[in-house]
Amino acid sequence: MKTVGPNIVVAGATGRATLYAAYALLERLGCRWCFPGKYGEVIPKRSTLKFAPLNQIEKPAFSYRTFMHHAFVTEETADWIDWMAKNRMNCFLVTLYPAKGYKGQLYSEFKQTPGLLEAIQKRGMLIEAGHHASYVWTPPKEFYEKKPEFFALVNGKRGLVAIEGPRAQLCFSNEELAELTAERIITFSRANPEADIISLYTNDGYGYCECEACKAIGSKTDAYMLYINRVAERVYKVLPDKRISFLSYSHASAPPERLKVFGKNTLCTIATWPPPKVNRLKGWLASGVKEVALYEYYMGSYSDRSFPWACPKAIDDELKTIHKLGLAGVASQCELDNWTAYAVNYWVFARLIWNPTLPLEDVLADYYGHYYAEAAGPMQAYFEYLESMGRFSYSWNVVEEKKIRCNLNIPEKKIRKLDELLSVGEKAAAGKAVRARIRRDRICIDYLKLAWTREDAARKATKLLAAAQLPDAVEQLQRGVKVGRACLEHLQRYRNERV
Ligand SMILES: [Zn+2]
Numbered sequence: 001m002k003t004v005g006p007n008i009v010v011a012g013a014t015g016r017a018t019l020y021a022a023y024a025l026l027e028r029l030g031c032r033w034c035f036p037g038k039y040g041e042v043i044p045k046r047s048t049l050k051f052a053p054l055n056q057i058e059k060p061a062f063s064y065r066t067f068m069h070h071a072f073v074t075e076e077t078a079d080w081i082d083w084m085a086k087n088r089m090n091c092f093l094v095t096l097y098p099a100k101g102y103k104g105q106l107y108s109e110f111k112q113t114p115g116l117l118e119a120i121q122k123r124g125m126l127i128e129a130g131h132h133a134s135y136v137w138t139p140p141k142e143f144y145e146k147k148p149e150f151f152a153l154v155n156g157k158r159g160l161v162a163i164e165g166p167r168a169q170l171c172f173s174n175e176e177l178a179e180l181t182a183e184r185i186i187t188f189s190r191a192n193p194e195a196d197i198i199s200l201y202t203n204d205g206y207g208y209c210e211c212e213a214c215k216a217i218g219s220k221t222d223a224y225m226l227y228i229n230r231v232a233e234r235v236y237k238v239l240p241d242k243r244i245s246f247l248s249y250s251h252a253s254a255p256p257e258r259l260k261v262f263g264k265n266t267l268c269t270i271a272t273w274p275p276p277k278v279n280r281l282k283g284w285l286a287s288g289v290k291e292v293a294l295y296e297y298y299m300g301s302y303s304d305r306s307f308p309w310a311c312p313k314a315i316d317d318e319l320k321t322i323h324k325l326g327l328a329g330v331a332s333q334c335e336l337d338n339w340t341a342y343a344v345n346y347w348v349f350a351r352l353i354w355n356p357t358l359p360l361e362d363v364l365a366d367y368y369g370h371y372y373a374e375a376a377g378p379m380q381a382y383f384e385y386l387e388s389m390g391r392f393s394y395s396w397n398v399v400e401e402k403k404i405r406c407n408l409n410i411p412e413k414k415i416r417k418l419d420e421l422l423s424v425g426e427k428a429a430a431g432k433a434v435r436a437r438i439r440r441d442r443i444c445i446d447y448l449k450l451a452w453t454r455e456d457a458a459r460k461a462t463k464l465l466a467a468a469q470l471p472d473a474v475e476q477l478q479r480g481v482k483v484g485r486a487c488l489e490h491l492q493r494y495r496n497e498r499v
Pocket residue numbers: 152153170171172173174209210211212213214215
């Protein structure tokens with residue numbers, strides 16, 4: 001962005017960069033996009049626009065800035081793509097799960113949904129096709145009978161549970177399997193040229209191959225890397241611009257011991273499960289792979305996703321750390337339908353993955369000031385207290401692995417305090433927009449209160465049962481069931497409100 005005489009020049013190295021520069025200019029005028037859709041827009045009204053002389057060049061600290069969602073396409077997906085671009089995220093995942101099993105959206109269904117592909121392309125964003133997609137490239141239904149040797153040997157059996165679910169892996173030493181996978185990726189890429197990154201993530205879970213040929217290669221990661229190398233090299237010869245992403249996860253978490261990774265087109269995504277130590281990151285950075293990114297859970301994982309959670313400090317620490325190490329980016333798992341529960345994390349993640357040197361307090365003050373306006377102070381106090389309470393279900397993180405773990409076994413006074421802090425925010429909210437935003441936070445906290453009461457009843461009932469105080473135990477169990485039902489009703493009532 002540069003002022004030249006009476007004009008402002010907004011330009012970037014690519015179309016996407018120019019668009020992001022335009023958003024940066026609008027931010028200077030006070031515009032913010034704190035939440036997907038109109039609801040989260042902050043657009044000030046001004047009769048005149050004034051700019052101080054501008055001469056600013058920005059470059060993102062990380063080149064891969066994305067979410068790992070289980071892309072069930074909804075009418076809200078376009079809002080989400082728009083939010084991502086306005087907050088300078090640059091890559092959109094389209095899962096390649098088989099439609100059956102995960103009930104996921106096949107790539108073709110994504111493309112057939114009107115407007116979505118167009119929304120991504122007009123913003124110049126990248127598309128990653130994949131996630132846990134071994135069985136998309138090697139469908140058990142097609143190959144299990146005629147090529148059982150493609151499937152992992154586990155406990156003496158080939159393709160254990162291969163037909164039933166996505167849990168078993170492939171026999172990575174099989175050369176024909178790698179050739180076939182490469183051919184299928186090439187065919188897919190020609191039919192879907194908009195896909196920039198193709199995932200070769202292993203299936204979720206364990207079940208890595210124990211055959212002699214795989215063992216002879218080295219560790220389980222080495223066997224997986226032989227397969228990745230064969231596929232990536234073949235794809236590179238035909239389509240050098242396509243990137244192949246793979247996953248450091250489960251049995252293949254540790255960096256390879258013997259093999260160098262083919263380094264022309266590969267992206268290693270390191271899942272924070274098991275929690276990666278810095279040495280694991282360094283090992284992958286030295287493995288020969290082209291780029292290394294982190295797979296995070298800043299928006300929780302699966303259990304009780306509707307509990308509110310704030311972890312700005314953990315995000316800040318981690319992004320600063322991995323930036324210094326030289327990682328290419330982060331993909332954070334999330335879901336579309338519970339944005340409110342993690343809204344502050346989305347904001348901090350997007351800001352800091354663009355520029356992790358920004359002071360966290362400025363990033364937060366900017367968010368609270370714009371999103372909660374007159375209620376900024378009390379809402380900041382609410383979220384700071386929430387952050388101090390930790391996490392209400394599992395999450396993993398390089399830097400603060402332990403600090404962000406928590407569960408509902410917390411004193412009632414902490415839940416009450418949280419509730420009180422939100423009430424102060426509610427009282428301070430004068431405008432309609434801010435009241436609507438805090439109302440969603442209220443829905444989250446009410447759910448947390450119900451869930452806490454349910455857990456409290458279960459804990460008390462367990463103690464009473466152990467002490468053989470049956471009538472009191474039954475009373476607590478009945479209380480738990482009643483509140484459990486209220487929890488379900490609450491979720492049902494607000495299911496469409498992105499909480
Ligand atoms: Zn094998």
